[in-house]
Amino acid sequence: MKIKLLSLVLITTFALTGCNKSSNDPKPGNTGTTGTTGTTGTTGTIGSTGVDVYTITSNPVTLWKNDTEVPFQVVGYEYKSVITSGKDVYVTGCTVSGSNRIAGYWKNGTLVNLADNNNDSEAISIAVQGNDVYVVGVFNNKPAYWKNGKLSILPYNGTEAYTSGIAINGNDVYICGYFDTSNDSKNSRIGPCYWKNGVFTSMDGDFYLSVPYAIAINGNDVYIVGFANGTYNPLAGSKFDSAVCWKNGIAQKLATTKNESAAEGIAISNGDIYICGSISTDNGQGTFSAVYWKNGTINIVQDQAAAYGIAVHDSDVYICGAYFVPAGPNSVPAGPYFNYYPSRWKNGVITKVDNQTIIGTINGIALAAK
Secondary structure, eight states, rough: OTHHHHHHHHHHHHOOOOOOOOOGGGOOSSSSOBBBOOOOBOOOOOOOOEEEEEEEEEEEEEEEEEOOOOOEOSSSSSEEEEEETTEEEEEEEEEEETTTEEEEEETTTEEEESOOOOOOEEEEEEETTTTTEEEEEETTTTEEEEEEEEEEOOOOOOEEEEEEEEETTTTEEEEEEEEEEOOOOOTTTEEEEEETTTEEOOOOOOSSSEEEEEEEEEEEEEHHHHHHSBBBBTTTOOOOOEEEEEEEEEEEEEEOOOEEEEEEEEETTTEEEEEEEEESSSSSSSGOOOEETTEEEEEEESEEEEEEEEEEETEEEEEEEEEEEOSSSBBBBBBEEEEHHHHHHHHTEEEGGGGGGGGSSEEEEEEEOO
């Protein structure tokens, strides 16, 4: 799906983030029950219901606590994800030295470097269990994993591979990602994969292109979400992408009410599976709708918007992303240009970051008890 522009640049280069009952599993299919539509959204506030909401924006590169910027002594070049563990807040990303990125994470605003400036690296996603900090990312164009700062390069099939998310289940470490399946450029495809305790496994799906973005675990079930396109046998691309959830490696397309869809984030609460993403009638930003699926049922959050991350507290659903406003005349065939405004929604009510004074997206969201 042509929503995450930065991600698609990477993918193009590459091709060239407790459910107890199976009845709560995401349902496959191409149509679904549509929830409440929020066409414009009602402006609201966040942070008054017993939780603090942490988000990261792309422009400026900033961590926000509710509606307030959180200052970092060393500002990152890019922030990729945010999580909370108790009262601690962790942000992944990188700084820059010369021509190299330096992978690192910030704990409560203090930078912890994972590499030096002699190598190019970036931290993508993070998980914390007890005193152990697990980070995945890239190190010199290889899929990388750090535990408490110790680097491991992950094995993979094909020519290239990248990580996109991480989850911990007891003593097991699960990492999702994608890989180029072949050395033969005519027959190669981008395929979904995961690593369990460092062991590489490719996932199901007869797709020409498929990219996982996020992972969550409940009990013995592993859920990975992303998008897929076309078919591998025969090898053929498609005009439209489809939102996909892989449960234990088996692909299921998520229900949609439009031609194109992509899943970007996942959260599991009280046995319910929440997946956020976006749907569109075509590739033009003006037709996007931010959505989430709860146990396979699609709910439209807001039109002319996209969703990139999700978190759940009690019965409250928090979603982050951006909404789009036309910025000029029809200067390209697909339609007008759009400005992206970073936004978040609580139960469908929109909060505009910094009162719509900045352009960009919210790429990650996390909650912490006050």
